Amino acid sequence: MTDTLAALIGAQDTSAPAIGAPGRDWLSYGGLADQAARVAAALHGAGVGRGDRVAIVLPNGPEMAVAFVTVAGVATTCPLNPAYKEDEFVFYLEDLKAKAIILAEGESGPAHAAATRLGLAIIRLSVEAQTPAGSFALTAEGNAGTADTAAPGAEDVALILHTSGTTSRPKIVPLLQSNVAASARHIGASLALTPADRCLNVMPLFHIHGLIAAVSSSLAAGGSVWCAPGFDAMKFFGWMEEARPSWYTAVPTMHQTILARASRNAETIKNVPLRFLRSSSASLPGPVMEQLAATFGAPVIEGYGMTEAAHQMASNPLPPRAQKPGSVGVEAGPLVRIAHEIENRLVEGVGEIVISGPNVTPGYEGNPEANAKNFFEADGRRWFRTGDQGQFDDEGYLSLTGRLKEIINRGGEKVSPLEVDGVLSAHPAVAQVVTFAIPHPKLGEEVGAAVVLKEGAEATEAQIRDFAGERLAAFKVPRKVVILSEIPKGATGKLQRIGLAEKLGLVEQA
CATH class of the missing domain: 2.30.38.10 (Luciferase; Domain 3)
Known part of the structure; x- marks a missing residue:
């Protein structure tokens, strides 16, 4: 049994295509193996090896996908959202006990500033023109010390992600090589993936959904992954024409924007028939599932996953079994x-x-x-x-x-209310704050905050949102800030998040 990600990928046909991207040649499995050897040499040379934690902060695309799978064959990967602010990077890098960070050549933003503050070894990723998708060179700025050059085994940690929790701190979720390998195999089995399959990836690659469902499951099955530079509904059908995928996986909000543009792209849908579509990370409304299936003439496979499960737990089955709208399978x-x-x-x-x-x-x-x-x-x-x-x-x-928890699920992005509370509470005019979910027709939930100002203090909704925007990633910033004289409390006097949107009249009546 292959219980590491590297072993699963290493078992594939070296001549077959593995990684693609817009306007780039394909990187074969043989090329991926060569890239993995170069990454191992570069990391070991920088004093990074088995058991060391490497933060990866890169834009979406083939380099991020390949960096994840190749670094995981040497050390422990810690992908982080490039949209974080400097203080957020400092928190996560310290919490992760990162030894090094991989940044794009020339990147000098918040991640670089945070890494410099913490004295991390900075490793630069550079791409030469005309090279296949996902090919890159790593150059270390300084040395992190000594490294264990043994290859990670099944019980070594492959991937660490944070999950928002109802405690004041996000929780650290370590996923073993065996966890990641098992999940990649589970997804491949439930989707019947073969080397003939190609995934068009539009999911962010700092998130469990894209890392495991799109990239790892495809490579573990010998299939290929065409890596878009993020999600763009205007470019999606052009990407379909170029990539010729057999499937794609996305969150419901992405599917809804794709649907909105489908009628004017009927020719592409006909020319590039999909074997199935996959949805996960938030509940897919039943009518959307039915509309997607009718539009693409393919089954829609809704999956149920979470970080602690290395993504997938349940999935709607492929035909001939039924895909039930409203069920996660x-x-x-x-x-x-x-x-x-x-x-x-x-x-x-x-x-x-x-x-x-x-x-x-x-x-x-x-x-x-x-x-x-x-x-x-x-x-x-x-x-x-x-x-x-x-x-x-x-x-x-x-x-x-x-x-059962109070986490806000904003289109698949999980937001800890307590984290937002902590930031807003630091505003000099704010006396009390409670962050809560507001139902949203497309995202599922949006972030709201109820605020009580200090006596004699003044602040507008816009000022409070701007304050949050300087300290939080955009998806965590409350879209609605309600300034109140008193926040409604429960019978025990405890501030209640659940149901607060209804109490404040922020829910549209059907």
Whole structure:
């Protein structure tokens, strides 16, 4: 059994195409292996090796995809959102205990400033003209010390991501090589991926969805990935014509904007028939699933994933089985069960969704309290609590009935209300703040904040939003700030996030 990402990729036909991009030649699996050897030499030469943590801050595209899979064959990858501000980078780099950071040649923005402040080894990535997609050179600025040059094994950490939590700090999720390899195989099996398949990737590659569902599962199956430089609905159908994909994976908001442009691109849809479309990271409205299937003449496979599961937990099956709108499908890799929401036991009916399997993280790093709360033993297995409530129908299809946590899911981007609270609370005019979800027709949820000003202080909604915008990535900035004399409280006097949008009249009545 191949239990590392490098072993899965190394087993493929070296002459087959692996990585593509707009206007670039294809990088073959043989070329990818050569690139992996160059990355290993560069990292080892910079004093970085097995067990060391390497932050990767690059724009979306073939270099980011290849950097992830090749660095994972040497060290531990820590992809970060390039949109973060300097203070956010400082927090994440310190929290991750990063030893080095990979930045594009000439990059001198917030990530570089943060890395310089922390004294990290900076490794520059440069691309020569006319080289295949995903080919690059790494050049170290300084040396990080000594390195373990042994190849990572199944129990080494391949990937670390942060997940927003209801605690004041985002939680660190380490995913082992075996977790990532298992998830790549699970996704490949549920989508019946073969070397003939090609994925058009529009997902960000600092997020579990793009890293595992698009890139890792394709390469583990010997297929190819055509890497767009991000998502752009205006360019999507042109990319389809160039890439000739058999599938793409996206979040619901992307699918909706693609649908809005589909009628004027009917010829492309006809010329580039898709085997299936995939949706994940947020609930896909049933009518959107049906419209996508009718427009593309292909099944829409909705998946249910999360970072702690190295992405996929459940998936709507391919034909001839049904794809049920409003359901996230059947278990697709790990065991999926329903547990009592408080007691550590499995139950029938409605309850908290729990999972157990080879793709599940061994536990949050440095957070015994979160591990005690989220993992339990029952029926001879270790189960992870997802924080989602749901139930199975009589055919084994899972439906989500609500979220037990207060995390805001803005089109697949998870926002911790407590993190936003902390930033807004630092505004000199703000006395009290509570961040909450506002239902949104396309994104699912939008970020809102209720604020009480200090006595005698003045601040406008725009000023508070500008203050947040200087300190938070754009997707975390509240789109609506309501200034109140008092924030509604629950019966116990506790500030309540859930239902606050309705209490404040911010929900459109149907």
